[in-house]
Amino acid sequence: MRKEDSMGFSTDCIHAGNEPDPSTGAVAVPIYQTSTYVQEGLGQNKGWEYARTQNPTRSALEKNLAVLEGGAGARAFASGMAAITAISTLVKQGDHVVCSNMTYGGTYRYFTKILANYGVAFSFVDTARPEDVERAIRPETRLLHLESPTNPTMQLCDIALLSELAHRNGAVVVVDNTFCSPYLQKPLALGADIVMHSTTKFLGGHSDTVGGAAIAKSKEHVEWLGFVQNSSGAILSPMDSWLVLRGIKTLVVRMERHEKNGRAIAEHLARHPKVKKVNYPGLPTHPQHALAKKQMSGFGAMISFDLGSFDNAKSFLAKVRLCSLGESLGGVETLISHPATMTHASIPEEERNRLGVTPGLVRISVGIEDLEDLIADLDQALAAVR
Numbered sequence: 548m549r550k551e552d553s554m555g556f557s558t559d560c561i562h563a564g565n566e567p568d569p570s571t572g573a574v575a576v577p578i579y580q581t582s583t584y585v586q587e588g589l590g591q592n593k594g595w596e597y598a599r600t601q602n603p604t605r606s607a608l609e610k611n612l613a614v615l616e617g618g619a620g621a622r623a624f625a626s627g628m629a630a631i632t633a634i635s636t637l638v639k640q641g642d643h644v645v646c647s648n649m650t651y652g653g654t655y656r657y658f659t660k661i662l663a664n665y666g667v668a669f670s671f672v673d674t675a676r677p678e679d680v681e682r683a684i685r686p687e688t689r690l691l692h693l694e695s696p697t698n699p700t701m702q703l704c705d706i707a708l709l710s711e712l713a714h715r716n717g718a719v720v721v722v723d724n725t726f727c728s729p730y731l732q733k734p735l736a737l738g739a740d741i742v743m744h745s746t747t748k749f750l751g752g753h754s755d756t757v758g759g760a761a762i763a764k765s766k767e768h769v770e771w772l773g774f775v776q777n778s779s780g781a782i783l784s785p786m787d788s789w790l791v792l793r794g795i796k797t798l799v800v801r802m803e804r805h806e807k808n809g810r811a812i813a814e815h816l817a818r819h820p821k822v823k824k825v826n827y828p829g830l831p832t833h834p835q836h837a838l839a840k841k842q843m844s845g846f847g848a849m850i851s852f853d854l855g856s857f858d859n860a861k862s863f864l865a866k867v868r869l870c871s872l873g874e875s876l877g878g879v880e881t882l883i884s885h886p887a888t889m890t891h892a893s894i895p896e897e898e899r900n901r902l903g904v905t906p907g908l909v910r911i912s913v914g915i916e917d918l919e920d921l922i923a924d925l926d927q928a929l930a931a932v933r
């Protein structure tokens with residue numbers, strides 16, 4: 548069997564890049580915990596020279612991710628932010644970047660507090676409105692950075708349409724696919740040039756590793772990202788590469804369960820008299836439900852809902868027992884958070900309200916526990932809300 552050829556998605560999750568170890572036949576790719584490789588003679592090596600440059604465990608993960616996202620290759624980094632940092636080396640002084648105004652907070656911080664110091668200009672726009680993106684694009688726009696759905700209000704952007712707009716102006720399109728994983732959304736097939744992930748979330752899936760990856764459609768971009776990875780050095784460790792490879796083997800079964808629980812909980816919350824509003828692309832009431840059906844193969848497990856006031860959110864969050872209060876997402880356990888005081892606290896209050904990050908908004912990353920247990924926990928906590 549030629550495992551490098553793309554097969555069914557579940558098969559690829561388990562087999563792509565996961566060749567049996569050539570020296571022992573070990574079915575799981577070993578954790579190559581080594582810093583260097585003995586060379587047979589001057590100029591004679593087995594293709595491995597130094598472990599910042601290449602590591603077999605990391606290479607296995609990179610091959611796997613390239614197949615799953617349909618790219619020419621992938622590079623794995625020490626975190627999702629390290630992947631974004633590496634991708635951002637595609638822009639230079641004088642260039643301009645268009646970015647979603649609801650981008651991940653760490654991305655916003657990196658762009659505005661660090662990259663902006665190097666003479667790069669940014670426009671943060673509502674990417675749900677293609678006309679706003681079009682208006683923001685300038686002759687010197689080199690990069691369009693997208694997220695869909697966005698955190699925490701679950702707004703979508705039309706990746707195919709925006710890619711066309713950006714390409715007309717010669718800009719590279721990057722999609723942060725962390726919330727979906729390639730199981731739900733394939734940005735490269737929709738027209739994007741580079742996909743990135745925080746592998747910390749659904750790909751790792753077990754809340755036990757921090758990592759990131761960039762997968763590119765063109766060989767040139769893969770080569771450049773590899774050059775940056777080796778030059779700046781923010782590589783994913785062998786152990787973390789192994790944990791993500793291991794997590795991805797069960798991506799499909801986890802995502803199916805995440806999705807089933809996510810849909811059921813979104814519908815349950817939408818019917819609940821104490822819940823004012825539910826943001827979930829799978830609900831027909833979501834303003835971009837039609838786009839979600841076109842662009843995604845499912846709706847996922849990320850939901851936010853409004854309890855009307857800070858006090859209501861506070862009493863609800865004090866009562867949940869099975870759902871854990873915490874930042875992060877995408878793990879097998881259900882995590883719940885309060886964006887206005889946690890992930891989005893640095894945004895001024897007025898701006899937060901304008902963006903829909905209201906004081907009563909609660910975000911939930913639905914895990915794969917028994918649905919009945921999750922609903923019972925949410926219901927008993929909602930009972931505490933006035």
Ligand SMILES: *Cc1c(COP(=O)(O)O)cnc(C)c1O
Binds near residue numbers: 626726757
């Ligand atoms: C978590 C996250 C990141 C950053 O990833 P780290 O692994 O924490 O560095 C980027 N984008 C999104 C959408 C995320 O959820």
